[in-house]
Amino acid sequence: MKLRTRMGTSKIQALLFLFILTSCMETKKDETPWETLFDGKTFNGWSVKGGNAPYEIRNNSIVGKTIKNTPNTFLCSNKMYGDFILELDYKVDSTMNSGIQIRSNSLPHYLDGRVHGYQVEIDPSERAWSAGIYDESRRGWLNPLTDNQEAQKAFKQNEWNHYRIEAIGDTIKTWINQVPAAFLIDDKTASGFIGLQVHSIGEDKKEGTEIIWKNIRILTGELSKYSRKSPLTPIVTKNKLTIDEKKNGWQLLWDGETIAGWRGAKLDEFPEQGWEITQGELTVLSSGGEESTAGGDIVTKELFGDFELKVDFKITKGANSGIKYYVDTDLNKGPGSSIGLEYQILDDAVHPDAKLGNHDGSRTVASLYDLIMANPNKPMNPVGEWNSAHIVSKDNHVEHWLNGMKVLEYERKSEDYLKLVSESKYAKWPNFGEGNKGHILLQDHGDRVSFKNIKIKSIIKE
Numbered sequence: 183m184k185l186r187t188r189m190g191t192s193k194i195q196a197l198l199f200l201f202i203l204t205s206c207m208e209t210k211k212d213e214t215p216w217e218t219l220f221d222g223k224t225f226n227g228w229s230v231k232g233g234n235a236p237y238e239i240r241n242n243s244i245v246g247k248t249i250k251n252t253p254n255t256f257l258c259s260n261k262m263y264g265d266f267i268l269e270l271d272y273k274v275d276s277t278m279n280s281g282i283q284i285r286s287n288s289l290p291h292y293l294d295g296r297v298h299g300y301q302v303e304i305d306p307s308e309r310a311w312s313a314g315i316y317d318e319s320r321r322g323w324l325n326p327l328t329d330n331q332e333a334q335k336a337f338k339q340n341e342w343n344h345y346r347i348e349a350i351g352d353t354i355k356t357w358i359n360q361v362p363a364a365f366l367i368d369d370k371t372a373s374g375f376i377g378l379q380v381h382s383i384g385e386d387k388k389e390g391t392e393i394i395w396k397n398i399r400i401l402t403g404e405l406s407k408y409s410r411k412s413p414l415t416p417i418v419t420k421n422k423l424t425i426d427e428k429k430n431g432w433q434l435l436w437d438g439e440t441i442a443g444w445r446g447a448k449l450d451e452f453p454e455q456g457w458e459i460t461q462g463e464l465t466v467l468s469s470g471g472e473e474s475t476a477g478g479d480i481v482t483k484e485l486f487g488d489f490e491l492k493v494d495f496k497i498t499k500g501a502n503s504g505i506k507y508y509v510d511t512d513l514n515k516g517p518g519s520s521i522g523l524e525y526q527i528l529d530d531a532v533h534p535d536a537k538l539g540n541h542d543g544s545r546t547v548a549s550l551y552d553l554i555m556a557n558p559n560k561p562m563n564p565v566g567e568w569n570s571a572h573i574v575s576k577d578n579h580v581e582h583w584l585n586g587m588k589v590l591e592y593e594r595k596s597e598d599y600l601k602l603v604s605e606s607k608y609a610k611w612p613n614f615g616e617g618n619k620g621h622i623l624l625q626d627h628g629d630r631v632s633f634k635n636i637k638i639k640s641i642i643k644e
Contacts, residue, residue: 214408216269216399219259219376220244231256231288232297235380243396246380248278249389254318256283256297256377264373267401267408268347272304275391276339280304283318283377284349291561291587293319298586299374300324302347302356302364304393310334313345313356313363317370320586322426325354325364325417333363350405355412365414369568376400420462421634435482435491435622435636438462447479447511447520447623456626463496466503468630479520481509481621488641491573491622494634495527499565501629502535503527504551507573508620520623521608523594523615524551525573525582527631529565548584553602556582556589568634576641 219227222242230237233255238245244257263285274280286299298319305311313333315325327333336359337343346357352369355362378395401408421438435443439459441452456477458465466477486507493505509522528547530536535545543555547562548571561584563569572583578594592599595616608614624633 214401215403216401219398219400220395222396225257227260228257229260231258231295231377233380233382237378237380240394243394244378244398246280246378246393246395247389248380248383248387248391250383250385250387252382254297254382255380256286257380258283258286258288258297258375258377260375262373262375263349263400263402265350265402265405266348267405268349268376268399269345270395270398271342271344272393272395273340273342274304274306274393276306277387278304278306278391278393279381280393281316281318281379281381282345282347283375283379284347284354285371285374286318286377287371287374289561289586291559291585293586297377299371300349300354300368301379302345304379306337306339310337312337312343313358315354315356315364315366317424321370321424324368324419324424325366326425327363330363330414333358333361336361336363346410348405348409350409353416355410355414357410362412362414365412365416366419367416368419370419421636423637427637427639430639432490432637432639435638436464436633438634443483444480445483446477447481447509447621449478452480453477463632463634464624464636465630465632466624466626468498469626469628477626479506479623479625481511481520481623483621485619485621486638486640487619488576489573490575490639490641491571492635492637493571494568494636495571496568496632497527497529497565498630500529500532501527501565501631502529502533502627503629503631504623504625504627505571505573506621506623506625507575508615508617509623510617510620521611521614522620522623523580524625525549525571526551526556527571527625530562548582548589550580550582550590550592552606552608553599554590554592556584557587560589561585561587570635 233252235249235255236247237257281301281303284300286297288295288297296319301316301318303311303314303316311327314327317324344359348355352367354366356364423432445451446453456467504527505525506522509520511520526545526547526549528535530546538545544552548556548560570585574581580594581591582589603614
């Protein structure tokens, strides 16, 4: 009798152990309030942009196929997303390259509508940078996986892979198959669509190779509650050169922290007042809206000939400033020195200069100050938001760009140029703007304006 009792107890204990073990093995139910982006049956809420590669629906999944003679193709969400957490699964042919676009845009003024923005890479090649972050049709690689071997090894060839992508504020984090992959801090774009890329292929590639996506879901609320910590050290792009910029010969004109490389336009050293450096921004302080005597303009110590210059700038209401190039600080030591060609910075909606100038509109933002008006349909962001100025000067051909759009161009030293100068306030300066080299200048016009990401590339003549 006692033996049977002990045997009965043992069976009960065994059953209890199996029950506990089974319970522990069961997958915990995900109570995250996900929103499904793809219903598994239709392309409702999605549109194709870019090329002509075909997409179809098969087994509750989206299938994209490569074709020749077409640029990159993107199946894009019609809805725009700012901050979010995105998860999805994909399977890719081992010969393909692809990616997931996030915070991306297609704008008429930017490369004729080309899709551009952050891309979470899909890379089945030996390089294995899947879940790294690339800036499509813009800056190139931002966060490769060069030093992240664990993430490189996490990709599963010819199998389903899982991505988690968090875009919250200026921070983008990715995971591949639960392994932390990328950690980027960058504030270039705050919102855009999500896109599934079918990459273009060359003539030597086979048509019809496939990439398949499924289980596409997004979270846009309570992000702090569901966000995960990443053990990776973040890559910060502010006032830094990207990988491609380094390869292509760009250099930082301002390091984001010190006054190295700059001096007052009328001084041997940097002004002691009138400018401040805070949180990676170089800011000229307000002094009432007139050209300041407190701080004054600042110039690079180095001279530049043919060049490309990129500067991000942010204005305050009614502000006036400028970026000058081919500046000669020795033309006139009195008031009005630091003469050079000027990329105008202005609040066109408020500042009276927008209605002045030797030529109509030639003092509006991005114009060649007092000489040539910028395209009036230019894409200027509102007061308080960052804008990107881009100036190209090569063999006397000069272009002004604003936020990715070319807004004017001219031929320096040409007859048309000389005529414009002769009719302007610059006529009294001989050979105005004709120097082969000059300083780059940031103007103190008495209004608060901030600058960052100041980069230059000297163009070597072939």
